[in-house]
Amino acid sequence: MAEQKATNVHWHEGDITREHRAKLLGHKGATLWFTGLSGSGKSTVAVELEGRLNEMGVLAYRLDGDNVRMGINKNLGFSAEDRTENIRRIGEVAKLFVDAGAIALSSFISPYAADRDQVRKLHEDAGMDFIEVFVDCALEAAEARDPKGLYKKARAGEIKNFTGIDDPYEAPASPEVHLHSDRQSLDEEVEQILAVLRERGIIPA
Amino acid sequence: MAEQKATNVHWHEGDITREHRAKLLGHKGATLWFTGLSGSGKSTVAVELEGRLNEMGVLAYRLDGDNVRMGINKNLGFSAEDRTENIRRIGEVAKLFVDAGAIALSSFISPYAADRDQVRKLHEDAGMDFIEVFVDCALEAAEARDPKGLYKKARAGEIKNFTGIDDPYEAPASPEVHLHSDRQSLDEEVEQILAVLRERGIIPA
Numbered sequence: 305m306a307e308q309k310a311t312n313v314h315w316h317e318g319d320i321t322r323e324h325r326a327k328l329l330g331h332k333g334a335t336l337w338f339t340g341l342s343g344s345g346k347s348t349v350a351v352e353l354e355g356r357l358n359e360m361g362v363l364a365y366r367l368d369g370d371n372v373r374m375g376i377n378k379n380l381g382f383s384a385e386d387r388t389e390n391i392r393r394i395g396e397v398a399k400l401f402v403d404a405g406a407i408a409l410s411s412f413i414s415p416y417a418a419d420r421d422q423v424r425k426l427h428e429d430a431g432m433d434f435i436e437v438f439v440d441c442a443l444e445a446a447e448a449r450d451p452k453g454l455y456k457k458a459r460a461g462e463i464k465n466f467t468g469i470d471d472p473y474e475a476p477a478s479p480e481v482h483l484h485s486d487r488q489s490l491d492e493e494v495e496q497i498l499a500v501l502r503e504r505g506i507i508p509a
Numbered sequence: 510m511a512e513q514k515a516t517n518v519h520w521h522e523g524d525i526t527r528e529h530r531a532k533l534l535g536h537k538g539a540t541l542w543f544t545g546l547s548g549s550g551k552s553t554v555a556v557e558l559e560g561r562l563n564e565m566g567v568l569a570y571r572l573d574g575d576n577v578r579m580g581i582n583k584n585l586g587f588s589a590e591d592r593t594e595n596i597r598r599i600g601e602v603a604k605l606f607v608d609a610g611a612i613a614l615s616s617f618i619s620p621y622a623a624d625r626d627q628v629r630k631l632h633e634d635a636g637m638d639f640i641e642v643f644v645d646c647a648l649e650a651a652e653a654r655d656p657k658g659l660y661k662k663a664r665a666g667e668i669k670n671f672t673g674i675d676d677p678y679e680a681p682a683s684p685e686v687h688l689h690s691d692r693q694s695l696d697e698e699v700e701q702i703l704a705v706l707r708e709r710g711i712i713p714a
Contacts, residue, residue, distance in 0.1 A: 320559045320569075328563060354525045358533060363568070364525075365609040376581075376601035379594075389584075396581035397602060404570040404611060 325405030331362050332506045333402035335395075335427055336497065339414045339476060340439030341468050342454055343446035345485035349439060349493050350411045356494055357407060362507050364407040367394055372412075382465065388419055395423030402432045407506070415467045417474040433506060437497060438479035443468050445486040530610030536567050537711045538607035540600075540632055541702065544619045544681060545644030546673050547659055548651035550690035554644060554698050555616045561699055562612060567712050569612040572599055577617075587670065593624055600628030607637045612711070620672045622679040638711060642702060643684035648673050650691040 326332050336353075338346040350366050357364040373380075377393055380386040391414055398408040414420050420436065427434035446468070447455040458466035465471040476482075481500055483493045501507045531537050541558075543551040555571050562569040578585075582598055585591040596619055606613040619625050625641065632639035651673070652660040663671035670676040681687075686705055688698045706712045 319556060320563050320571075324563055325568065325570075328566060328568060351524060358525050358529055361533060363530065363533060363610065365530075365605070366525075367605075371605060371608065375604065376598055393581055393598075397605065399580065400570070400572070400576060400602065401606075401609070403576065404606065404609075405568065406609060406611075 329405045333405045334433035334506045335398040335408045336435045338411045338437045341446045343449045344439045344441035346411045346439045350409045353494050366409045368411045391419040415473045436479040437481040438476045439483050439485050441485045534610045538610045539638035539711045540603040540613045541640045543616045543642045546651040548654045549644045549646035551616045551644045555614045558699050571614045573616045596624040618672050620678045641684040642686040643681045644688050646690045
């Protein structure tokens with residue numbers, strides 16, 4: 305009898321899919337890939353967006369230097385090879401979060417178009433939304449902010465291969481969201497992103 | 510005026526934390542680390558548990574060979590060094606999921622105690638629940654099942670360093686959950702795990 309009773313509670317629908325999790329959470333998963341110069345405001349927008357999404361009951365999770373560079377990518381340096389592997393791993397982690405139903409907010413300079421395009425392909429091949437958010441900001445404005453004092457060090461030659469100084473930043477050709485952080489308010493930026501999430505049916509209208 | 514209106518919608522509570530996400534989801538995050546021989550039934554239990562948790566409105570996500578070995582760990586082989594790096598990365602990904610509020614179900618043989626203990630430490634140092642689930646099964650029973658025909662190949666010498674045949678399986682000394690898949694029903698196993706999740710306050714009682 306115990307055996308029979310137990311059998312009744314079996315889960316019969318096979319593996320849980322993205323659709324099951326979207327139903328549970330009330331929204332779809334997606335990756336928002338923030339890219340832009342150091343000091344352009346990527347993390348500022350991502351933090352604000354995460355707060356707004358949480359208020360709306362949407363599960364979002366930020367991937368940034370704090371939890372990635374110190375964790376899964378702590379055995380990577382800053383050679384060209386390691387930078388590419390850094391972005392590849394972040395892309396794979398973001399994809400797992402999308403599969404789990406969450407909105408992954410990836411916030412890294414990610415200066416090379418080829419690396420970003422590889423992550424885009426990973427997502428699109430799996431039928432997942434990849435939304436490239438270009439946090440566009442004039443170099444002078446980013447350098448004037450210099451929140452971590454990194455431009456100063458790069459100008460002094462203490463940091464080599466610094467994006468925008470002695471290493472290129474390859475701007476996205478056709479990002480899904482193009483922000484201008486040197487002339488938009490934070491709220492305008494967040495609203496612009498939310499509008500795209502609604503248009504795509506990722507979050508409720 | 511538009512500026513002022515926009516300012517009102519700012520998120521004022523700083524970074525979203527694990528506590529915010531637990532409130533949103535209605536449960537805590539945790540890692541359930543399934544370990545056991547090939548064919549012991551790790552994935553079978555994890556799939557069933559994931560279904561049951563989804564029915565209960567709990568966000569769970571399985572990390573397994575399909576989504577990890579083909580994704581973030583696709584550049585790793587089976588050398589001792591690569592096996593350790595494989596488990597390290599899975600542990601770091603699981604930790605990110607816990608931080609995001611989900612229940613990560615990791616389903617890998619993970620035969621070495623030192624590797625598992627490293628992942629445990631990662632979680633416990635961050636104040637996160639790490640629940641080792643030992644899917645205990647006699648080698649003969651696992652080999653008799655041989656769902657992927659791997660034991661047959663290992664016995665024939667076609668696969669080297671196969672856990673249980675010519676590579677050791679280091680059983681957990683004090684797992685949080687000790688299942689006996691060669692004599693328990695699937696439902697008994699799932700109920701045993703759910704009881705621990707309730708006791709620890711990870712899911713509602």
